[in-house]
Every structure is written in structure tokens, then in C-alpha cells.
Amino acid sequence: MEVDTAVVNTIIDKYGKDKSYLLAMFQDVQRQYRYLPKDAIQHICDKLNIPFSKGYEVATFYSSLSLKPRGKHTVHVCLGTACHLRGGPNILNTFERELNIKRGDTTENGLFTLESVNCLGACALAPLVRIDEQDYGKTTPGSVKKIINEYGEST
Amino acid sequence: MIVSIEQLDGIAAAYRQKTGTYSKIVKICCGTGCISSGALKVYEKLNEAIAAEKLIDRVLVKKTGCHGLCERGPIIVFGEDEILYQTVGKRNLDDDAKLLLKTIQDGTVAENLLYKGEDKTKRYVSPRDIPFYSGQTRIVLAQNGILDPEDIEEYISAGGYRAIHKALQMDPAEIIEWIQKSGLRGRGGGGFPTGTKWRSCRDAEGEPRYVIANGDEGDPGAFMDRSLMEGNPHAVIEGMIIGGYAIGSDQGFIYVRDEYPLAVQRLSTAINKARENGLLGTNIFGSGFSFDIKIFRGGGAFVCGESTALMSSIEGKTGEPRAKYIHTVEKGLWDKPSNLNNVETWACVPHIINKGWEWFSSIGTPQSKGTKVFSLVGKVKNTGLVEVPMGITLNEIIFELGGGIQGNRKFKAVQTGGPSGGCIPGEHLGMPVDFDSLTKLGSMMGSGGMIVMDERDCMVDVARYFLKFLVDESCGKCTPCREGVRRMYEIVDNICGGNGEEGDVERLEELAKAIQLGSLCALGQSAPNPVLSTIKYFRDEYNVHIRQKKCPAGVCKALTAFMIDPGKCTGCMRCASECPVICISGEKKKVHAIDQSKCIKCGTCYDVCKFDAVKYE
DSSP states (O other), rough: EEEEEHHHHHHHHHHHHHHHHHHHHHHHHHHHHOOOOHHHHHHHHHHHHHOOOHHHHHHOOTTOOOSSOSSSEEEEEOOSSHHHTTTTTHHHHHHHHTTOOTTTTTOOSSEEEEESSSSOOOOGGOOOOOEEEEOSSSHHHHHHHHHHHTTTTOO | OSSHHHHHHHHHHHHHHHHHOOSEEEEOSSSSHHTTHHHHHHHHHHHHHHHTOOOOEEEEEEEEESSSSGGOOEEEETTTEEEEEEEETSSSSHHHHHHHHHHHHHHOGGGBBEEETTTTTTTESSGGSSSHHHTTTOOOTTTTTOOOOOHHHHHHHHTHHHHHHHTTTTTTHHHHHHHHHOOOOOOOTTTTTTTHHHHHHHHHSSSSEEEEEEEEEOSSOHHHHHHHHHHHOOOOOOHHHHHHHTTOOOOEEEOTTTTTTTHHHHHHHHHHHHTTTTSSSSSSSSSSSSEEEEEEEEESOOOGGHHHHHHHTTTTOOOOOOSSSTTTSSSSSSGGGGEEEHHHHHHHHHHHHHHHHHHHTTHHHHHHHHBEEEEEESSEEEEEEEEEEEOBBBBBBIIIOOSSBBGOEEEEEEESGGSEEEEEEEEGSSSBTTTTTHHHHHHOOSOOOOOOOOEEEEEHHHHHHHHHHHHHHOSSSSSIIIIIIIHHHHHHHHHHTTOOOHHHHHHHHHHHHHHHHHSSSHHHHHHTTHHHHHHHHHHHHHHHHIIIIIOOTTTTTOOEEEEETTOOOOOOOOOHHOOOOOEEETTTOOOOOEETTTTOOOOOHHHHHHHEEEEOO
């Protein structure tokens, strides 16, 4: 993907070119492109005058950042303790089966990226699924198909 | 700009006058739990209905923070705890909106929206009567579920920002003395005396000093801090300003998980409002003291909840911890004296200043003062947030507030302290909950996650779960944690897969010791706890897995087979329609059968069968 340097510059300026906000800048870029393109890392590192290796280190350390392009919607299946006990792994398996992809992958049509997360903090509603910014509580293998259909056809 | 106590009084009076003109106030819980259960739709629908009935001038519908009983969301409360409605809009939004409108118009209580008691006959009107709430002592959560977290005027009308005014009249050393005498200990899990920490930071050499709120609540199964940041952000901010004044710092940071977007949004709004009103910024209350707060978002790394890793993350680096030969109160953020406390600890501070240390230290046990918020989750009936005085027993929390185990299954264990804690079995349920008692049992109180497990939960699988979590979350800096925890995971994974060998349990114990001794930070040092506590209390279960190749709880897939009892099966088709891989055959009113070659052992059929016809072995 072509990275628009003007967009990235706006993000850098928003944080006053402060190196402390490197992670925040990456997160904002990711919000824009749904992933963190390598060119954007390079551009930010150049602007902040830090080596690319430092920026790459940060980009690969934090699990919320993705260096791989993501689909239109990101499915986060929560695997926190409460979700684990109430059937979270089954929900993940069901998504894998229904979307015909493995965790971490994106469907061929680019509609969904499937990921797991270690706790979203809505444990009372376990097992929880978050798609983009929408939470679905008390999911069952049966409800997974319905949820997928809300976002268009499954693959 | 607010510079005097009279102005606070003025804002409070104006707010009361404004709300006094409404004949009804309806509070809709808009915590994350209730929002995902549909609270925002109820809010919109109710507002439409009120507009259509031309009641806008008489009825105030407001969004509040988390009310606690997330299991029964969306929660709606009328007035001052007059009526509590639960699961509003879950069956039919239009019907429920009509019921709400009727309550608003003539006070008719909608019976089917009330909380039902254990025997399903008793219905509770006021939340004050529901055991889940009546058994709690709410201090830090007292305003959650009442206040609109985005309305600073309401916080002020409820007595907010007065503690800062009072603190600014005191000597910083006296404030630290108060915090020390109150007995407040760190709510993030460490339990370190807060006053001692503040004093060390104040006494440390170097300028500037920093205060930090740790909102990187990474323990799976815990969401106390999230609800506080979302439901009452001003309390956290007020606590930090007092801390800044006492320690001699003019800059605060709040580090919040990236997974908590609503908390970030509400904290940002609160900080901006406080700034607009001069409660953050230069010369607060004309005292000459200045203080401001910046928010940092985490990146989904559990280890960043550790203080040195968190500070490294704020500096814009990877969140790797360092050895603490030199404490962070001396050299922390950018090598300057830094005082880090958990969000809940900060939220306790204004209460201690307002009501005095004597009041705070009169609550709790000799060594653990005050109250603690727990997130009660897992297989318990009333899941949600509870705030209780320290020293209450596990039994009271789980069976009185929590209402016991879902589906009336048998209690097996309660997991506390997240990945650093352990599983506590039934024989210790009489144990008081405080910093020291749970540590004696091989667990810890931790930040307050309390995950209840029943007979259908396998303790070896739980140990494997936490090891997998820690393998994923280890930052990789030190070898004992990076390699040791992975080896432990492999052994436990083998046991769950039916490949366990004699001597595995002993090998786990030996590895555990090495990891505890050799790891750099608390994440590694405490990583073996979930395994050690399950071995301590459920050694037999490990042995059955290893010797008989069976999983007594029917969880470990390689060791479990589900079958249908022909004598009990009524042929209702329920399991067949729910089976995700369609491996159950049978017609209506005929006995069903499971195709073992296709079965993925998810246990859905067991959970949905109403006739106990599905068995596992």
C-alpha cells in the first residue's frame, strides 16, 4: 500500500514530534491503514531521527500492532480466563471453520482478519467477541454464523 | 476557572437546581458490559419515546458508568435507587421501552424487568435489597452507576474536587503521614504501603518527579480499573493531583490498555474538563501548585503492567522490565523519581483526605485496610464487580454476593491473582480475603480478578491456559522466564494430550523453583504459581491424566469422548441442531448418536441437553 506522507506527518505533528509517543503514532497510523506499513515506520523514524531498527523493535514488540495488512473487519475472539472457561476456544474454532482461515489470517475476499486477544475486560459477558469496535457478549457456536452474516457473506 | 471552595459550592448548587426541575431521573448503565448488551439502543429508544410524549423537560435520562451487575445488563436505575430494571431490551426493545415509559408516567413497576431471586418467586424492586448489592461496602465504586462520567459538574455536586482543596491547605508531609496511617496498600497486586512509596519518592533526589497511574489492567478476568476509569475518571484524576502535590510533582501520566478505548475516551474528556475549570494546569486553587496529566495508550503487552516495563513504554521504547536494584521511586521514568500506583489506589486517595485516615483504617483487617473491588466472573451466577471490606471470606463473596454456582453445579476452585496467582479449592473458602491470607494459600489477592470454576473445569487445563498466556506474554528478556515457562507449558500440554509420563509433576515443580529464583521481574517470578497451586490442591487430577489417560472434567479433548445415553435421550434434536460440526444423527423422538470420528469434543451437546442424556468419559 502506498503510504501518504502528508497523513503520517500530520500524525507526527499531532504529538509534537515527541519520541515518547512513538507507539501512539504507530497506533494512529494503524487506525488509518488498518495495519502498520513498513514505509510508515521508516518515515516516522526518519522524522524523529531514530534508527529504523528501534522503530521496528517497537513495532514488533506490541501485539496490537500488525505489520501485515488486515481485512476490512478485525475479529477479536477473547481468550481471557473467564472466556476460556465459558467456551472461548470453541468460539475461536467456530470462526476458523466458518471463515475457513486460521487465527492471524485474513479471508481471501479481504473482509475479515481473525485474531485472539488475551482479555478485553468484559468478563461478565464471556465468551466475548469484538469486531472492530462492536462487542458481542455471551456468544455461542450457533451465534457465530449470525454475527458473521451481519458483516456480509462469509467466505 | 475555579479558584475557591465557594465556586465549587456554586457549581454544585447550580447543578442541583438544574436537576431538581426534573420529576424523574433515569440512569442507564453505559459501562462496557451494558453497552455490549445493548444499553445505547435502550438509551436512544427511551429518549425518542420521551420526546414523543413531550416529557423532555420533566425526565432526565442519563448515561452512567458501570453499575456492577454486568451479567444482568443493560441495567437501568430510577431515581435514588428506587427501582432497578435488568436485561432491559434483551427480549423486545419496543415492549420494554413502553414499560419504561409507563414507570416514568405513573410509577407502575414492570414486574418482568425486576431482578429475580434465587427461587424465581421473589422479585426485588430496589437494588438496595438485592443480596449482590446489599452485601457490598462501596467506597471507590460508590459513585459508579450514579454519575455521568462525562459531566464534571455532577462530580463536583457529589463532593468532587474538595479533597484537593483540603489537601492544598495541608503540608505535603502531613498528607503522606495521613496516607501512611490510613494503611492504604497498593491495589494493583503488590500490596506495598502507599504512604511509604510516596515518602521515598518525595525524599529521592532529582527533579522533576513524576506520578503515574497504572491502568494497564492486563490480568485476564479482571476489569475493576476499567470500570473506574470509565465510570468515575475524575476520582482517579483527583487522587493523582493530591499525590502530585504530596510528592512534589507537576506532571502525571495515566497508562491505559489499548483494549480499553472507552476508558481512554472518558479519561480524555475528564482531563479536558478539569483543565477548562482550572483544576488541572497552573496555580490550582490559587495555591501556586501546578499539575497536569497526559494519557498513554498501551500496545497490548501484558508485561507493561510491571512498573519498570510500563515506564520504558512511556519513554517510547519496548516494554521490557529491568532489575530493580534501584527503585523506580529513585530512578524511574527518564531516570527521574517516579511514583506509580494502580488506578484503584489513586481513587482511594480523595476519600482518605475527605474523611480522614482514621475512618479508612477502621475498615478492613489489621494488615489490610479499606475495601477492595473484585471482578467476580466465571461460573458464578451474579458475575460483575463487587466492592467489599478486606477480610470478608471467599465464601461470602462467591455464595452470598455471587449467588453460588451457575446451573447449581458443584464448586471446584476459585482463581485469584491472575497469571501470578493460583487456584484455591473448596476447603479454604472460609479464608479471609486480604493481602496476606491468600498468599499463604499459594495464591495472591492480586489486582482483584476472581474466577470461579465448577466441576466441569479441568485444573490441568487451567494450568495449561495460564502457561500458554505467559509464554505469549513473556517479553523474552531473561532466560528463566522465556525458556523455562515454555518448557513447563510443553510438559503440561503433553499431559493434557494424553502423553504425560511419570515424573512430569516432579519435573514441573523443579522447573518452577528455578524460574521463581532466576527470573528478572515479577511476571516470571510468579509465573509458576498457577501450576504449583493446582499441583498442591489437585495433584490427583494430574495423576489421573498421566496414569489413566483420562480427564475427569471432560475438558482435555484427547482424553474425552462424549456419548449419548439411550435410556435418557428423548430425541428432542436440541444437541443435533447445536452441534457445530453436525456430527449428531437421529430423528425426532428417536435416540441420537454421536459420530466419534467427526466429534471435535467441544461439549456443546453436554451443555445444551436438558435431560442429562449426554455423558463424557
